[in-house]
Amino acid sequence: MNWDLSAQPEIVQRLAGYATQGWDVAKTWVLSPAAWSQFGLLVLAFLLAWLITRRLRPYLTRVLTPAPDARGFMPMLRRFALIFLPLLLPLIAFALTAVGEQVTRSIFGSGAVIAFGKRVILFVAARSLVREIIEDPLLKVLGRFILLPVMALYVLGFLDTTIDTLNKTFINLGNISFSVMSLVRFVIAGSILFWLGRWSNDQTGNYIEKQEEIRPATRQLAVKAAELAIFGVCFLLLMNIAGIPLSTLAVLSGAIGVGLGFGLQKIASNYISGVILLLEGQATVGDFVELDNGMAGTIVKTTARAMILETFDGRWIVVPNEDFITTRVINYSDQGSSNRFEVEFSVSYTTDINTIPDIVAAAVRKHPAVLDKPEPPDVELRGFGDSGIDFGVEFWVNGLDDGKNKYTSEVRFLIWNALRDNGIEIPYPRRIIEMHEPGTT
Known part of the structure; x- marks a missing residue:
């Protein structure tokens, strides 16, 4: 093929040169007995690799698969090895082809065809790696748009030329090149x-x-x-x-x-405040906190810039770390410390109030979440009201009285049942109304 391409652009001339070289190589391979022998060895190596893989893969799968509940380094290593089983066929084919290349080079003194086949097998291995083994989205994108094109250029023999061209092509941005x-x-x-x-x-x-x-x-x-x-x-x-x-x-x-x-x-201040909070441990993940502005919630995540609070209604509040340093913060949790709550109640004036502390304290103590330390349930006389005598019981629990925990509500049920079982009346407002006829006193 002697076409005159002198009037064509340089890129067209270069592509034409590559096409001519490829045509000459193809003719040489088609007409050469050594090339046909290498083609035959490639086919034989691939068929033999397929047969070996067909028998070896089930055995390796059975040997490498650990028990479902197995933990430790060796089970983890075996699971990792199982991931690469799709590469078994191309790797065996590559090894057999390498042996065939040595044979052909020793007999014919040439191995270009079988060397090309080895590169094709490597491309197949790279394709299996990207499609069947890699699961991370970023690595899969890199494999699809970088590894596979590079392997394709390597198979065709254009990789060195492409690298040389990219090294000679410069981008200028002002004084930067x-x-x-x-x-x-x-x-x-x-x-x-x-x-x-x-x-x-x-x-x-x-x-x-x-x-x-x-x-x-x-x-x-x-x-x-x-x-x-x-x-x-x-x-x-x-x-x-x-x-x-x-x-x-x-x-x-x-x-x-x-x-x-x-x-x-602000960014620097929040970052430094976050480091200070971590060092001092004043507030960390799992704590229920209330800020000076009324925002309250459980700390579910800490970042370099802010802490994320989750309220009991499922909403997330992003609070800058600086607010935890410069404003007042109430920490109700402090990683599992106990909190005190109280419930108020009243009894009628006909009740022997000396029996109330023991009855109510024993009832509150039955709650599984109520603690004996730092203090057991304490019943206090608060005052004498219009309709009854006012009491309050204080008790300690681990956690907060909200969300999934309703301590005060459950304690009120216990108090009600205990007073009812002991025949103690809980008063309600009563009023006596006297009616007089006109002219009478």
Whole structure:
């Protein structure tokens, strides 16, 4: 094929050159006995790999599958190995093809066809990895749009040429100039490092949260410190991979300092307040708190900027960390500390009030949530009302009298039943009305 393409654009001429080279290689392969032998070895290697995989995969599945309730390092390692079983066929085919390549090179002195087949098998393995093994959305996107195109270029033999072209193509932004290849490398490395950082942070956070002997506030602080350390290392690695000198961070830190001075005071204040709260342990996840402005709820999550409260009606309130430092905060929980509540009641004036404390205290003590420490139920005489004698009983429980817990309501039921069983009347307002006829007294 001798076409005159001198008048065509350079890209057309280059593509035509690639097509010509491919046509020449194809003719050589079709007419060469060595090439046909290599094709035959490729087919044989694939069929043999398929037969081996068909018998070996059920056996490996049975051996590697642990008991459903098995825990520990070895069961986890076996479950991890099971994930990669879809790669068994291409890996066996690759190994057999490599053996066939050595045979053909020793006999014919050439192995181009079978080497091409090995690259195709690697592409099949990469495709199985992306489609059947990788489950993380970010890694799946990277595999689909980066790994598979790179493997396709490698199979066709265009990978080195493509890399060279990307290295020679530059993008200019003012005084800044960088190659397209460096941009691609930055995106790939940044995505992988971000995923590794997120995965490491999740694993570290889960491990720290399981250490129940450590105070909850200390665990939260450790999680935040680990998060900063992990993503800090990822950032430094990314700068190194991208070829950005760390000395330029001095300028960046100066810009950040100016930004903090003008527009980021609140963000910095909230972040530092969050660290102080974690260090002092005044309020942490699980505590029920009430702020000075009346907002109240259980702390369900702490972030670098704010704490999230969940009210008893299921609503979430985002409260900046600074509010916990600069305003008054009432902590009702303090990680499981007891709280005191009281219930008021009255009895009629015909009652022997000396028996009331023992009767009511014994009734309240029957409630499973009522504590004997720091104090047992205490019945107090509060006053003499218009209709009856007023009493109050104080009792301690772990938790709050709201949401799923209705301590005061349940205690009122106990008091009512105890007074009724002992024949004690609970008074209600009574009025005596005297009516006189006119002219009488």
